Amino acid sequence: MKIIVAIKQVPERDARIRIDSSGRWIALDDIEFRMNESDAYALEEALLLKEAHGGEVIVLSAGPERVGQTIREALAKGADRGIHIASDSLASLDALGVARLMAAAIADEHPDLILTGLQSDDLGLGQTGVILAELLGIPHSSLILKIEKIESGLRLLRELEDGWFQHITLPTPALLTIQSGNTKLRYATLMGIKKAKTKELRTVDAASLGTGSQPSLLLDSVALPSRQKTTQMLPGSPAEAAAALVAKLQQEVRVL
């Protein structure tokens, strides 16, 4: 099976959120980046499928130069090669614009399967994969936990709300967006990290893909949520705060 995994580099989870001078995004100067969490699960599923059925795993990522580092991480975990859509101005595109770049960058690849995470931890749009499926004219399913290869294509386990699940079958080529939790994520081995340095990483300039169009959705500004501050904060040392909370639990919440 030839599998493309689209991964996104996002700010580290504990990154301090400060709004930059443009008022349209957060300041990125002292921020660390990592692979988006559900994308890491998508990569893991792809590697498991390859181990079971053979084939090739190609990672695809769009963004500035630093994205190369996240692609290398995926290569170190076992992906075979990478495609980097290089762009310093992805933020000026909407999800459709990014999906168009991805569709153009993989136009000659003809994969059996494309995997993405179900949403990014920064923008949280949860759409890029589904849009890509429509652009490519292939079926998709989202919130997928398990992938099983069957004769007619794939049998999937899809997460529904409130602890419900569903099986879905669909033909390939297909696109799936992966939910976290089905498998344990692997770590890159030292050997893997060494090998990754020699694997093919093709850089495609976003401008050369000729998908340029005006975005239909614009992010005008960002703001820290205005807190209603209904929370009563219990200050002091851990012991003092704990004692104050116990008093509240006894006298006001009446559960002690």
Add this chain to the structure above:
Amino acid sequence: MSTVLVFLEAKSGSPSRISLEALAAGAALATATGAQLAAAMVGPAAALDSLGTLAAAISIEHPLLDRYTADGYTAACAQLVARLQPDFVLFPHTYQVRDFAPRLATRLGRVLISDVTAFSLAGSTVTFTRQLFQGKLNGHYHSAAPAPCLVSIQAGAFHAAEPAPTSVPVESFAPTLESSAIRTQPGEPFRAASQTVDLSSAPLIVSVGRGIKDEANITLVQELAQALGAELAASRPICDAGWLPMERQVGSSGQTVAPKLYLAVGISGAIQHLVGMKGSQCVVAINKDENAPIFEIADYGIVGDLFEVVPALTAAIRKAKG
């Protein structure tokens, strides 16, 4: 006159709670922009009889829509949009909508504004607010494309109206669908096999999140739960990692709880977690980040390192209980 069309989702035959919230958002948007309000749902006409004042109520009926598929819903919805020519199409932000609405938007040459929590109007421009970084930041968006503008509404962001008889007769709409165009085959929904804990009836819950850092540290919150006589619950990453069984997960894909006390330890308060526990009578949060979204809904908060606060709290509770 322009139209705000709200696409409702059925749950056990009637519009789901979050659909009615999306309808309320649609009503507010229609009032603000001087538009009329229409509602549509896949299902029988009778299910649309309590939606209050509407310009149109539309039941979408087709045997190929009996079970949800992205292909079927995308095609049906695209045809309805072509017929009604609405300015805005609103959806509840459910797993189903996440699955097909981006596809529908792409087919219409638009981009869905997903998971919206609020809107405001300045001149003729509607600005939509949605959360970034799992609730730590808000983004304000506007659509630069011609109508229709597609928007999905976050659970709990708007208040559903009380049911009232639908003001217009329900029309039926039969889309043209080919079975060959439906490429996915969905199976019956099912629940995970053994459900041995029922958190929904627990009066006291201690819930642990990624702040706990390591499986070995789970004993810290286990001891706190024991001292309190509480059930132990968790956010998704803890269950994903296998540190606690999935049946203890609280949130949109786990259990919904409403205890007298919900004590959240090292949980940031992402919307998918909040929807599962915001019905709690009292929420207490322990978090080292004073800006964590969980504090927005907590009654009491302790800003601090859980590795210091939790043992102190366990000791204080033991002492109080004698």
